[in-house]
Amino acid sequence: MSEAAxxxxxxxxxxxxxxxxxxxxxxxxxxxxxxFLVSDTFIFTCFLxxxxxxxxxxxxxxxxxxxxxxxxxxxxxxxxILIAIMTFILIxxxxxxxxxxxFGYQRNKIKTFWFMVATAALGASFVGMQAFEWSxxxxxxxxxxxxxxxxxxxxxxxxMITGFHGLHVTAGVIYLLTVAFKVKxxxxxxxxxxxxxxxxxxxxxxxxxxVFIFAFFYLL
Amino acid sequence: MSSEAGQQHPLGIYYKVxxxxxxxxxxxxxxxxxxxxxxxxxGLVILFMLLKAGFIVSIFMHVxxxxxxxxxxxxxxxxxxxxxxxxxxxxxxxxxxxRYQYMGHDPDxxxxxxxxxxxxxxxxxxx
Numbered sequence: 541m542s543e544a545a546x547x548x549x550x551x552x553x554x555x556x557x558x559x560x561x562x563x564x565x566x567x568x569x570x571x572x573x574x575x576f577l578v579s580d581t582f583i584f585t586c587f588l589x590x591x592x593x594x595x596x597x598x599x600x601x602x603x604x605x606x607x608x609x610x611x612x613x614x615x616x617x618x619x620x621i622l623i624a625i626m627t628f629i630l631i632x633x634x635x636x637x638x639x640x641x642x643f644g645y646q647r648n649k650i651k652t653f654w655f656m657v658a659t660a661a662l663g664a665s666f667v668g669m670q671a672f673e674w675s676x677x678x679x680x681x682x683x684x685x686x687x688x689x690x691x692x693x694x695x696x697x698x699x700m701i702t703g704f705h706g707l708h709v710t711a712g713v714i715y716l717l718t719v720a721f722k723v724k725x726x727x728x729x730x731x732x733x734x735x736x737x738x739x740x741x742x743x744x745x746x747x748x749x750x751v752f753i754f755a756f757f758y759l760l
Numbered sequence: 761m762s763s764e765a766g767q768q769h770p771l772g773i774y775y776k777v778x779x780x781x782x783x784x785x786x787x788x789x790x791x792x793x794x795x796x797x798x799x800x801x802x803g804l805v806i807l808f809m810l811l812k813a814g815f816i817v818s819i820f821m822h823v824x825x826x827x828x829x830x831x832x833x834x835x836x837x838x839x840x841x842x843x844x845x846x847x848x849x850x851x852x853x854x855x856x857x858x859r860y861q862y863m864g865h866d867p868d869x870x871x872x873x874x875x876x877x878x879x880x881x882x883x884x885x886x887x
Binding site: 552553556557563564565566571574575577578581582585586589590592593594595596597598599600601602603604606607608610619620624627628631634635637638639641642645646680688689690691737740741744745747748751752754755756758759760 | 767768769771774775778781782785788789791792793795801802805806808809812813816817820821822826827828829830832833834837838841844845848849851852853855856859860863865866867869870871872873874875877
């Protein structure tokens with residue numbers, strides 16, 4: 541597909557849909573991953589929209605996130621510091637994943653393997669910090685049905701949305717490690733390395749969802 | 761097969777976007793750190809969020825290099841979600857309005873913080 545550079549122009553749209561032939565000029569696995577990610581977009585948007593709705597409609601005051609998610613390292617509590625660190629970890633892991641995809645297409649198995657392992661390790665540390673944050677809030681008395689700070693819905697939204705996102709990160713870590721070891725063992729030497737890009741799409745999507753959670757749930 | 765030509769791009773663009781994501785995240789964290797409030801807070805946080813999301817989708821997920829048939833499949837359906845968001849926000853405002861009006865809740869109530877509950881400290885560190 542050497543004409544890839546000029547794709548994206550509108551003229552190919554009619555060509556791709558106007559005949560009895562393959563519409564998406566990508567490996568089938570990539571098309572399927574994209575369809576899954578679009579459906580996952582709907583799931584997360586439904587969660588965030590229900591959060592919007594309960595937060596608007598409740599008459600109790602919404603808890604102050606920057607105080608609740610503050611963390612003290614000996615001195616005064618720093619607002620949202622753990623969430624900021626988690627955000628930077630996830631962005632870093634997106635970067636290492638992008639490099640892994642690149643090295644995959646260069647057929648550099650060792651570098652691909654190690655960058656995927658690094659991505660998975662960063663993802664695992666993200667889940668670890670999330671577990672710490674959950675236990676801290678549970679200790680504070682936050683439950684899906686109640687919390688000591690304000691609107692009851694805060695707890696259900698928090699556990700539902702961050703829990704579902706954490707589940708995606710956990711699944712991503714397992715997925716990345718599986719693909720990484722298969723890369724190392726030469727499983728894709730004949731098939732080609734699109735699988736690394738497909739796994740990368742999933743991982744970037746998890747980072748993308750966190751961008752929205754970070755903004756809407758923690759900052760606003 | 762188009763496979764090996766796939767999505768190969770110079771590493772430079774990835775590094776640039778990577779740095780940009782760090783900078784944008786720092787900006788949105790700074791909005792909270794310096795306690796910007798009101799419309800300014802919403803505007804800035806949503807601006808940085810949309811920029812970050814745009815760079816991740818277009819560069820890291822390669823959407824700007826894909827053919828239009830795939831791009832529209834990816835970006836078309838989620839547009840419907842804007843309608844859902846719009847409807848639910850109208851509905852949410854309406855419900856809270858009727859609750860304040862008929863159920864006698866206090867619109868000026870203030871949420872408690874960990875500091876209120878533990879008497880200073882906060883962040884789970886009870887003093």
